[in-house]
Amino acid sequence: MYSVEDIKEILKAFDESKATKIEIKNEKGEQFMICQQQTKPVAVETVKIEPVYEETAVKAETVSAVAESVSKSEGTPVTSPMVGVFYAAPAPDQEPYVSVGARVNKGDVLCLIEAMKLMNEVTAEKSGEITEVCVDNGQVVEYGQTLFMIK
Numbered sequence: 001m002y003s004v005e006d007i008k009e010i011l012k013a014f015d016e017s018k019a020t021k022i023e024i025k026n027e028k029g030e031q032f033m034i035c036q037q038q039t040k041p042v043a044v045e046t047v048k049i050e051p052v053y054e055e056t057a058v059k060a061e062t063v064s065a066v067a068e069s070v071s072k073s074e075g076t077p078v079t080s081p082m083v084g085v086f087y088a089a090p091a092p093d094q095e096p097y098v099s100v101g102a103r104v105n106k107g108d109v110l111c112l113i114e115a116m117k118l119m120n121e122v123t124a125e126k127s128g129e130i131t132e133v134c135v136d137n138g139q140v141v142e143y144g145q146t147l148f149m150i151k
Contacts, residue, residue, distance in 0.1 A: 059112055075131045075151030080141040084115035088137040102130045
């Protein structure tokens, strides 16, 4: 709710402007409108006000694609603990740590995530079989993105 001081400040700014009408709405949905009679014609000027906060927009296609891939997948997801570059093998000339069908034990290294020039090992949180590798070698991954599925 707006305080008396907030409303006084808004009224003062409104009186000093050439505006004849102002509508104010906050993020809680509270709103009010102030109007004053116009005594002579004035030019109307539209001003774009940038929001103080940012909203993160997620495309509907992205949400449905993620939901579809999760529904098709079987098992427990292994997610990225950080933002970085996914590496399936310890070196470019070596075999990947795991592939689809590989049996893993809890604590086995599954891949590396490079972040800020540091190589971070991602390990299996449970024993099982890799049913899906969800990212490509060298791909940038986000925090929480699914890397593997273990069944």
